Every structure is written in structure tokens, then in C-alpha cells.
Amino acid sequence: MSGSAPRISVVVIVRDGERFLAEALDSIRAQTETDWEAIVVDDGSRDGTAAIAAGFVARDPSRFRLVAHPGAANRGMSASRNLGVAHARGTFVTFLDHDDAMLPEKLARQSALLERHRGCAAVIGPNIRWHSWRGDGAADGVQDLGVATDARLAAPGLLPVFLVRTSATPQSPMVRREAIDAVGGFDEAFTDMYEDQVFLAKLFLAHDVWIDGVALHRYRQHADSCVNRAHREGRHRAARRRYLRWLRARLAESGGPHAGPIAPLVARELRRSYVASLRALLRLR
Numbered sequence: 001m002s003g004s005a006p007r008i009s010v011v012v013i014v015r016d017g018e019r020f021l022a023e024a025l026d027s028i029r030a031q032t033e034t035d036w037e038a039i040v041v042d043d044g045s046r047d048g049t050a051a052i053a054a055g056f057v058a059r060d061p062s063r064f065r066l067v068a069h070p071g072a073a074n075r076g077m078s079a080s081r082n083l084g085v086a087h088a089r090g091t092f093v094t095f096l097d098h099d100d101a102m103l104p105e106k107l108a109r110q111s112a113l114l115e116r117h118r119g120c121a122a123v124i125g126p127n128i129r130w131h132s133w134r135g136d137g138a139a140d141g142v143q144d145l146g147v148a149t150d151a152r153l154a155a156p157g158l159l160p161v162f163l164v165r166t167s168a169t170p171q172s173p174m175v176r177r178e179a180i181d182a183v184g185g186f187d188e189a190f191t192d193m194y195e196d197q198v199f200l201a202k203l204f205l206a207h208d209v210w211i212d213g214v215a216l217h218r219y220r221q222h223a224d225s226c227v228n229r230a231h232r233e234g235r236h237r238a239a240r241r242r243y244l245r246w247l248r249a250r251l252a253e254s255g256g257p258h259a260g261p262i263a264p265l266v267a268r269e270l271r272r273s274y275v276a277s278l279r280a281l282l283r284l285r
Contacts, residue, residue: 006063007035008107009093009177011084011249013077014040017098018048025056025064027101027218033108040066041084044074049098076191077226079113079196085180088174094174099220101130102172106216110174113210120152121207123174124170127219134222142215145170149213156258158206158211162197163247163265169197172217187246193227193236194243205258223225237277244270 010028014021021040028038042055056064067087069075075083085093092111097104110123126145126193131138146161146168147153162168183202190198203209222228227236248266251259 005089005091006037007090007092007215008033008037008111008174009085009088009090009109010036010038010096011081011088011093012038012040012058012096013043014045014049014053014098015043015074015080015170016045016047016049018045018052020099021052022056024096024098024101025053027103028096029056029060030104031102031107032104033087033111036063036107037088037090038064039084039087040064042066042068042072043076043080043081044069044072062201076188076195077190078190078195079185081186081195081199083189085185088177091177092174092202093177093180097171099222099225100171101218101220103128103216103218105214106172107174109214109216110212113212114174114176117152117210119208120210122173122175122209123212124158124205124209125212125217126151126215127171127217128215130218130220133220143170143219144168145211147211149211151211153211154208155205156262157207157209159201159204159258160262160265163262163269164201166197169200171196171219173200173203173209175203179203182206188244189270190246193239197233197243198246201250205250205254205256235238237273237280241270241273244273 012024042050053066054137057066065087067083069083080122081095092114113123126143129141132140145158146165147158158168183206186195187198244266249265
């Protein structure tokens with residue numbers, strides 16, 4: 001890429017996303033902030049995803065890029081986010097899944113907050129649970145993060161909240177690039193569910209964040225989302241236990257002042273997950 005580096009990089013990961021991808025990329029183009037780049041990471045798509053992304057690159061080659069894993073492999077969500085970050089040139093990085101969308105003020109507002117609150121590694125805001133896209137009269141809702149907004153939140157941040165209440169897990173934080181590098185990016189062993197929570201846990205354990213009260217991210221609710229597929233296929237409880245075991249090991253390895261308060265929460269949530277699986281098995285019998 002030629003020219004000066006943009007202020008903000010948006011990493012968009014996608015696999016077989018031809019149904020929604022154009023709407024996601026259009027929401028980036030509609031931003032009131034103009035100093036950005038978008039890196040679309042095609043994670044081994046077999047549909048028209050690459051052609052859609054290539055169209056955006058052709059129309060705006062200075063700001064859109066399309067990258068893929070060697071051999072057009074499917075590597076999973078964490079590896080795809082890491083690939084996008086590796087190509088990112090911005091001081092600030094945010095993420096957008098191919099089936100979601102940004103409101104026009106997102107990049108301007110969140111980057112301004114990071115400029116203002118230089119001791120914070122990231123800006124976290126609630127998402128909009130986006131039902132109205134279907135046009136069936138369903139109403140949207142705004143996520144409850146479970147903490148005070150418009151405030152600095154010291155480590156361990158939101159981790160104790162979304163450990164207990166997964167609906168409080170934020171989407172699409174804007175993060176300082178140096179903070180992403182400092183925590184080692186995304187854990188590529190997590191290819192789908194909980195890849196975001198693993199990254200957020202590492203971030204929250206090490207850094208303060210700013211909690212914004214304005215919802216700027218549309219989180220599309222649909223049957224084919226990663227979360228809904230995992231629930232249909234019965235993978236969600238095992239995925240949660242894997243995440244909790246990872247976090248238990250992380251706390252034991254790193255120690256620090258936050259391990260003591262959080263470790264009992266992890267143990268309790270593991271017990272609850274095992275009990276829920278046992279009850280589900282008994283119902284099947």
C-alpha cells in the first residue's frame with residue numbers, strides 16, 4: 001500500500017458471507033470519519049464472497065483490501081482476525097463480522113474517545129440486537145453491559161460480568177494496535193465460539209478500558225450465526241467449558257492481582273456447565 005497510514009483499521013472476517021457482506025462494507029463506507037482502511041479477510045469462502053469484496057476494492061483501492069490465508073484455506077475466526085491485524089496500518093483497530101453493521105458515527109466517536117482517554121487500551125460500547133433487518137416488525141434492543149457507562153473501567157474490566165452473563169460480551173471494540181500486540185492477539189486454537197471472549201479476557205486482565213454508553217454496532221440476529229449454529233448442533237456447552245478451562249489455566253500461569261477474585265467465578269461457571277450438560281443428557285434419556 002502506498003500513501004500515509006490511516007488512523008483506523010477495520011478488520012472484517014468472512015466465510016461464505018455473500019448474503020450480508022456488502023451491507024457490512026457499505027456501513028464502513030458510510031462512516032462520518034474518513035481516515036480509515038478496511039481489510040477483508042476471506043476465510044476460505046466457497047460462494048461469491050471474494051467477488052463481492054473485490055468489487056469494493058476495485059471501487060476504492062486506497063481504502064479496501066482483500067486478503068486470504070495461503071492456499072485459500074479455512075483457518076477459523078481467530079487466525080483470520082490475526083491475519084487482518086497483521087495487515088492493518090492504523091493506530092486504532094476495530095472489528096466487524098460480515099453479517100453485522102456499523103452506525104455512521106462509530107469510527108469517529110470511538111477514535112475520539114481513545115484520543116481523549118489515553119490511559120485506556122480500548123473503547124467498549126453496547127451493541128444493538130438487530131432484529132428489525134428482517135422487516136417482520138421485530139423490535140431491536142440495546143445490550144446491557146452490566147456496568148456504569150461513560151467511565152473508565154480498570155482491569156479486570158468486564159471479565160467478571162460476562163463470565164457470569166454471556167449476553168454482556170461486547171462486540172466490535174476499538175483497540176489500540178499496541179495493546180493487541182501486547183496481549184498476543186487472538187488465540188488461534190479457538191476457531192469459532194469464544195474466540196472473542198479469549199481475546200477480551202487477555203485485554204481486560206492487562207489494561208483499563210473506556211465504557212461508552214452509545215450503541216454503535218448492529219449485531220444481526222439470525223438463525224445461521226455462529227452462536228445459533230453451535231446451539232443447534234449441541235456444541236455450545238463444550239465450547240464454553242473449553243473457554244473456562246483456558247481461562248483457569250491463564251489465571252494460574254499469569255497470577256497477578258486479578259487471579260484471586262476471578263478464579264472462583266471460573267470454577268463456579270465450570271460446575272454450572274457440567275450440571276447443565278448432565279441435566280440435558282438426562283432429559284434425552
